[in-house]
Amino acid sequence: MAEVLIKNGVVYDPLNGVKGEKKDICIRDGKVVAEVKNPKVIDAEGRVVMPGGVDIHSHIAGGKVNSGRLFRPEDGRKGLEAKTKVCRMQSGYSVPNTFAIGYRYAKMGYTFVMEAAMPPLAARHTHEEMVDTPILDNAALPLLDNNWMTMEYVNGGDIDLLAAYVAWIMKATKGFGVKIVNPGGTEMWGWGKNCSLNDTVPTFNVTPAEIIKGLGEANEKLEMPHSIHVHTNMLGHPGNFEITKETYDLVKGVNTVKDRQVMHTTHTQFHSYGGTNWGDFESKADEIAGYINQNDHATIDIGSVILGDTTTMTADGPMEYNLYQITGRKWTNHDVELETGSGITPFLYSGKSPVNTIQWAIGVELALLVEDPWKIALTTDHPNAGPFIGYPILISMLMSKKRRDESSADMHKVIYDKALLPSIDREYSLYEIAIITRGMTAKALGLHEHGKGHLGVGADGDVAIYDMSPEETDAGKIQKAFLNTKYTIKGGQIVVKDGEVVATPDGKTYFVTPECDDKLTDEMMVKLKDKFDRYYSVTLNNYPVQDAYVPNPYEIKTQMRG
Amino acid sequence: MVEVTDVVCSLCGCVCDDITVEVEDNKVTKVKRGACSVGKSKLMGHNRIKSPAIRVNGELKDCSYDEAIKKAAEILAASRRPLLYGWSSTVCEADKVGVELAEELGAVIDNTASVCHGPSVLAIQDVGLPSCTLGEVKNRADVIIYWGANPAEAHANHMKRYSYVSKGFWTEEGKKAKKLVVVDVRATKTTKMADVFLQIEQGKDYLVLSALRAILYGHADVVPDEVGGVSKKDLLETAEMMKGAKFGATFFGMGVTHTGARQNNIVNAIQMTRAAHTHTKFTITPMRGHYNVAGINQVCTWETGFPFAVDLTRGYAWYNPGELSATDLLIRQECDAALVIASDPGAHFPGESIKHLAKVPVIQIDPFPNPTTEFADVVFPAAVSGVEAEGNVYRMDNIPIRLRKLIDSEYPEDEEILKRILDEVRAIKEKESN
Secondary structure (H helix, E strand, O other), X not given: OOEEEEEEEEEEEHHHOEEEEXXXXXXXXXXXXXXXXXXXXXXXXXXXXXXXXXXXXXXXXXXXXXXXXXXXXXXXXXXXXXXXXXXXXXXXXOOOOHHHXXXXXXXXXEEEEXXXXXXXXXXXXXXXXXXXXXXXXXXXEEEOOOOXXXXXXXXXXXXXXXXXXXXXXXXXXXXXXXXXXXXOHHXXXXXXXXXXXXXXXXXXXXXXXXXXXXXXXXXXXXXXXXXXXXXXXXXXXXXXXXXHHHHHHHXXXXXXXXXXXOEEEOOHHHHOEEOOOOOOOEEOHHHHHHHHHHOOOEEEEOOOOOOEEEEEEEOOHHHHHHHHHHHOOXXXXXXXXXXXXXXXXXXXXXXXXXXXXXXXXXXXXXXXXXXXXXXXXXXXXXXXXXXXXXXXXXXXXXXXXXXXXXXXXXXOOOHHHHOOHHHOOOOOOHHHHHHHXXXXXXXXXXXXXXXXXXXXXXXXXXXXXXXXXXXXXXXXXHHHHHHOOOEEEEOOEEEEEOOEEOOOOOOOEEEEEEEOXXXXXXXXXXXXXXXXXXXXXXXXXXXXXXXXXOOOEEEEEEEOOO | OEEEEEEXXXXXXXXXXXXXXXXXXXXXXXXXXXXOHHHXXXXXXXXXXXXXXXXXXOEEXXXXXXXXXXXXXXXXXXXXXXXXXXXXXXXXXXXXXHHHHHHHXXXXXXXXXXXXXXXXXXXXXXXXXXXXXXXXXXHHOOEEEEEOOOHHHHOOOXXXXXXXXXXXXXXXXXXXHOEEEEEEOOOOOOHHHOOEEEEOOOOOHHHHHHHHHHHHOOOHHHOOOEEXXXXXXXXXXXXXXXXXXXXXXXXXXXXXXXXXXXXHHHHHHHHHHHHHHOOOEEEEEEOOOEOOXXXXXXXXXXXXXXXXXXXXXXXXXXXXXXXXXXXXXXXXOOOOEEEEEOOOHHHHOOHHHHHHHHHOOEEEEOOOXXXXXXXXXXXXXXXXXXXXXXXXXXOOOOOEEEXXXXXXXXXOOHHHHHHHHHHHHHHHXXXXXO
């Protein structure tokens, strides 16, 4: 029995209401237990102790991530590190290789990362890369919104059959939850076009609004651990905040038996824009935060900007085309038959640019203006608004008004007229940081019921010990502490010590297998079989992800409600 | 007799996955449908390397796998500049062990893309690639362009399954409602099917692409009466056809990646696609050759950060095609040992490269004998992936598909051979460090 005792730590465990208490953590055989007999003792010496970080939205594995690596050798060269006795070679900054992703997240105290967009047809690719990503437990969200089966069922109002299809896709892709990205818009991008929330998608005769609502209902029928996970229409367009608010309203009446939101909207920074063009562009973070404050059915992650060069990538094909039209830089696109698409282009967020300055402010404003931290998650939509390695910068900004003021002074002066950040005084506590980086994210994903994001008895023995005292107020020291842990413990094993990776166990892959009525499935399969017979370029039998791709599975079963 | 359906072909980048075969007495006895003639021949099996062997006094002498593995590991561990080359006609599982072996040895790892679509990769690194899956072309495309490619002979099922001849959602009428443009320097089986055949002069691809680009951007006035052997009239007609497409798809092959301006041809072809995109939807896709050449590019990229020509001497990946691709390394007589897997540099490399390769110890892993076997010093017969072994591969449009195992093999899989070599290399290094 491998036992670990972490003593003398100041523990922040929001899901158990532990707010900076001096408390021992006992781990046996990878799980948190009440007591241990003969443990390896780690003396935290008054340092900050939190559950392992849980990232709710990051692009770390799969076709478009790798296309980003492939077409940006200039980014690959930024992060080169030689192999060591423990670690394999590392490369990349905004698009690190799989090994670097595992090591760098672990060094920040993260132990679970959700890959935010998996094209079902290419799911094997996502899994191949997740298997090659050390340390991190992982899961992936299959894209379901521009899918022909989805649109046809939504058009016919067949939510039960839609649920049967969603269930099939989860099993076929070993997926975790329903991802929606520019619903309707990516299908229209198949013809070089785009659409907004209430436009009708030709041929399929549905609106994005109907798709979102339909998938929201199907998701709750299946009692999925996570809600629908939505990248709303018109990402990055000035004035899009109205569409974002309207999107929340769509699922206001959708019921759930789960103790969570019914919609999570992601990288909300990109969807909180005012103005009518880039000239009068302004922050509407207050409008979005106001909505979230007044309603309980939706949560958000911020998708906050990290200044500098990065690689943008999304299933929102038309959006990437627009971005490439603005910058004139290289552009890759990959439309996926019957399902989705993707685009990739490099981007530089510059503090000298008025637009980038306002974008930079909005993400942080959202985090500061949403009153209840249980409704908000820390993300950079890695690598879209910046690489995940920038999280410690964001944490230090949220915790220090002084840091924000100093940073704002270096930005374009537009920040004082068109953004709200300089006027906000709130500072996050460590407890609130623990909420937006592990407690809230685990709960929003439904993973708190599976041992993630907390340190109660029975939880996974995933712990981050940060090299700082709870009283620390120096933003620089906070940033440094959150970049490299004193210890990261994964499943009871020390994986990072003094900021160095010391062990690289394999992570587990979490996936959901919803069961539904056989008759419903049979009826759905008739339609699906026709799609494979006539339109897909692979056969139905070769489509599902084989068990070989998930060597360390963690299955979550659900049952469809009648 | 057992009938096996949904068999996946491990020949070319089409990776057809709807093949039906019959298996009897651990043999594929019949390919009933789905495969082209070349794919069928691979599935049915042919001439194999029979036994592991080590070259002694100029002759390959049969030996055990244990002996061959020991010998191979000794060669690699003693090498100061090993080259690990090939990787395109095997599965990703083997490719991953290959990268790990390269890392352990501090070797240069390169794959067949460097003498194939390497220029396409360089072009993509310059301008990106607006592309799509093959099913997207099947369902939507009404204008198909093959440039420097002859699918009727080289990717025999490509047009039938995915492009000109196939029928899909918006293309129910098949080729009747589509236009086929073929650009080549000579008439081929493919050009015979074309609505428009632009017969260009050898090496003039760049000029013709530039002319089409100019027309698509509205600058027809600067285009002379004839470009690269093609009349302005034909160019204008082709550009009109592209502009009028609902969905256009360009596929390009070796005829344009390795002639004239090489990677700049591809940059220009991609820029032409972007130009067409200002009028309508247009995509462009390389016609990848080997069934998993796309896969080794994928694996090498997610593990090292770079797709080919990767030097791991420093412990981290250093990417510099032109310096570190296999042929360059060999021409400079830099490498002092090589492992060649699932490929045949003996037949495909320039003479000067082969001359050096023949001088250094060469380890070969392959199910089939080929010209490289003639000078290989240690030879490992392996199971045929897709017939005797399963594993992941990436189709030319980067869609991952799992090869099926149809029959048992007396030979080990590539992955197993590589793992054993890696273990043995580690054991030797461990001994040396003690």
